[in-house]
Amino acid sequence: MMTKGLIKGIEFVEIATADLATLDKLLRRLHFVKVGAHRSKAVHLYRQGSLNIIVNQETDAKLCLRNQASGSQIKAFAVRVDNAPTIYAELLSKGAWSCQSSLGAMELNIPGIEINGGCVLYLVENNHAHFSIYDIDFTNVEPVGVPTEIFSKIASLSLNIATSHTRQWQDFFTGLLHFTQQGDYLLSPDHSFRLKLITKQGDDIADEGIATMTFMQASHSNSADNQCTSQSSHYVKNIPAAIGFQIEVLNK
Numbered sequence: 001m002m003t004k005g006l007i008k009g010i011e012f013v014e015i016a017t018a019d020l021a022t023l024d025k026l027l028r029r030l031h032f033v034k035v036g037a038h039r040s041k042a043v044h045l046y047r048q049g050s051l052n053i054i055v056n057q058e059t060d061a062k063l064c065l066r067n068q069a070s071g072s073q074i075k076a077f078a079v080r081v082d083n084a085p086t087i088y089a090e091l092l093s094k095g096a097w098s099c100q101s102s103l104g105a106m107e108l109n110i111p112g113i114e115i116n117g118g119c120v121l122y123l124v125e126n127n128h129a130h131f132s133i134y135d136i137d138f139t140n141v142e143p144v145g146v147p148t149e150i151f152s153k154i155a156s157l158s159l160n161i162a163t164s165h166t167r168q169w170q171d172f173f174t175g176l177l178h179f180t181q182q183g184d185y186l187l188s189p190d191h192s193f194r195l196k197l198i199t200k201q202g203d204d205i206a207d208e209g210i211a212t213m214t215f216m217q218a219s220h221s222n223s224a225d226n227q228c229t230s231q232s233s234h235y236v237k238n239i240p241a242a243i244g245f246q247i248e249v250l251n252k
Contacts, residue, residue: 006087007177008080009192010154011124011133012052013213015245016061017072020044022240023055029238030215030247031147036138040107045138049149051215052134064118066206066244073244074210076112077157078122079188084111088123094176108136116159116169117208151215155250156185156194158212162203169197214248 017023024034027046032053036045042057056075065071081087088111092098099112099120110133112120124133161169170186173179173195179186185194200207239247 006081006083007189007192008082008126009188009190011078011080011122012054013074013154013157014054014056014076014078014120014122015072016056016064016075018057018062018065018068019070019072019242020055020057022070022242023072026239026243027053027055031150033143033146034141035143036134037141038137039139043137045134045141048147048151051151051154064209067242070242071244072242074119074157074213076120076122077210078110078124080126081123082126084123084125088113091176096172096176108133115172116161116165117205117210119159119208119210149218151249152218153216154193154213155216156196156212156214157210158196158198158214158246160200160208160211161197162205162208163199163201164203165205165208166197166199173197210245212246212248214250216250 015023030048032046032048032051034044035047038044044055044057046053046055061075062068064075065073091113097114099114110122110124112122115121159169173186174181178189179195180189181187182194185196187194196212198211
């Protein structure tokens with residue numbers, strides 16, 4: 001049986017894009033650097049400290065975009081768990097929907113389940129001490145300069161939910177994954193991040209998805225040396241129109 005302590009934080013967030021140049025510029029402004037290129041796909045790994053963002057340009061990934069000409073949207077996130085295959089099987093037995101991805105030769109198979117708006121929640125084995133999941137699928141890219149780490153973690157994700165699906169996803173995260181209610185948020189079992197379910201008027205699944213990614217500001221960062229401010233409005237106002245999600249930042 002899945003226990004409350006099995007989730008060990010967010011491993012990565014995946015963004016689908018039809019405009020790599022614009023998304024790359026945004027990520028670099030947020031002090032992420034490209035550190036990996038997929039061995040067989042148009043997929044890129046960006047990193048800041050221990051934070052990982054996967055950028056996916058593959059055709060099947062871009063099908064989720066509202067703006068398929070120049071858009072970018074968060075399509076998935078992964079959590080670290082103990083014994084991912086067992087947890088995956090248990091979730092399926094309790095009604096979760098499997099999400100199958102196309103694998104190439106020698107690619108890592110990460111189990112995933114479908115969540116709101118066709119997004120995916122991946123379950124990554126929590127064994128960083130033994131190997132990195134990125135070593136299998138990605139070749140290293142030597143970054144040109146390493147900027148200051150301005151974020152300490154991904155603190156929360158906001159999920160847009162159609163009105164008729166609110167209870168379904170509330171029950172999914174609290175009942176199956178053991179998140180707990182904390183005001184307007186759902187707190188992960190390990191207390192490392194939160195989810196906010198935002199009810200959207202109407203029942204159009206096209207309005208669902210992962211709407212906001214919130215970072216925790218590193219304690220040593222300040223607006224003078226990294227050209228960022230602790231106020232989320234700075235990021236919201238400066239995100240290009242084609243980027244289909246918001247960025248917010250919390251003070252430590």
